[in-house]
Amino acid sequence: MTAVLAERIGRAGRPRCRIHRDAELQAWHELLASIEGVEWQRRTVCDEWDVADIAGHLIGQAEDVNQLASFSRRYRKAKRVHPDVPRIDAHMMVQADEHRGTPPAQLRTEFDARWARATQRISTEPGLMRRMSMTFNGFRMNLGYIHDILLARDLWMHRDDVCQALGRPFDAGSYGEELVAQVMYDVIDGPWWGERPAVEVELTGAGGGTYQLGRGTPVGRAAVDAVAYMRTLSGRDDAPVVTGDPVATEAVASCRMPF
Numbered sequence: 001m002t003a004v005l006a007e008r009i010g011r012a013g014r015p016r017c018r019i020h021r022d023a024e025l026q027a028w029h030e031l032l033a034s035i036e037g038v039e040w041q042r043r044t045v046c047d048e049w050d051v052a053d054i055a056g057h058l059i060g061q062a063e064d065v066n067q068l069a070s071f072s073r074r075y076r077k078a079k080r081v082h083p084d085v086p087r088i089d090a091h092m093m094v095q096a097d098e099h100r101g102t103p104p105a106q107l108r109t110e111f112d113a114r115w116a117r118a119t120q121r122i123s124t125e126p127g128l129m130r131r132m133s134m135t136f137n138g139f140r141m142n143l144g145y146i147h148d149i150l151l152a153r154d155l156w157m158h159r160d161d162v163c164q165a166l167g168r169p170f171d172a173g174s175y176g177e178e179l180v181a182q183v184m185y186d187v188i189d190g191p192w193w194g195e196r197p198a199v200e201v202e203l204t205g206a207g208g209g210t211y212q213l214g215r216g217t218p219v220g221r222a223a224v225d226a227v228a229y230m231r232t233l234s235g236r237d238d239a240p241v242v243t244g245d246p247v248a249t250e251a252v253a254s255c256r257m258p259f
Helices: 014-034 035-043 052-068 067-083 086-099 104-124 142-166 174-190 224-233 244-252
Strands: 131-134 139-142 199-204 209-213 223-226
Touching: 014 104, 014 142, 014 174, 035 052, 052 067, 052 086, 052 104, 067 086, 086 174, 104 142, 104 209, 104 223, 131 142, 139 142, 139 223, 174 224, 199 224, 223 224, 223 244, 224 244
Parallel strands: 199 223
Antiparallel strands: 131 139, 199 209
16 A cells, blocks of 8 residues: 555645544543443543543533633643643643542533534634644644644544543544544654654554655555554553564654644
């Protein structure tokens, strides 16, 4: 299979991002409705968070979309409450902190209500607002990219976190390949690949595809499960099962980027 370059992927447009987000929110609605009893307290791969905390964090994400004042307040609070944690990560911790202890039925209701408003707001926000930028883990990103790309990515990856914690299979969704392709677009086109050599990587399984990472002639080829590689890129798994040429497997396994 021919490896895909960044220009062949392209950035997903706003209408397509709405489809990704809506599909993911429906999947979350069904997942939250199925969680019972002590399952809410199952620990996840996310440091210090259980299943309920992830739901609280995601509700907080939607609240921060709906009211910029909410984001600003939490961002200030994050520095005070979690001073030793990178600021944006501390901000997410505050989101979870503020919803901790919320009864499951209320978590379900608030998740649906906050995200229904947030996704509509994202779809109609004016261009001037979308061009506003913020620093995320040392890199500046505009609000349109954060809302369209990163939030859908966060919902998708956290759903996998919860499924893993509950011992359930993860359904990448009918749009999974497109979402993974947007991640790979960022790896290819952004600063994340760095000085690593050009390689080809075959992402297998749900959401899979074949991509060239880095510019120039590839020096090797590697293969890894697509969902597993998203976990590696996001820093959730530092020991992925990558096969292929040693130089390619090392390059693929060592890359990280914001999720």
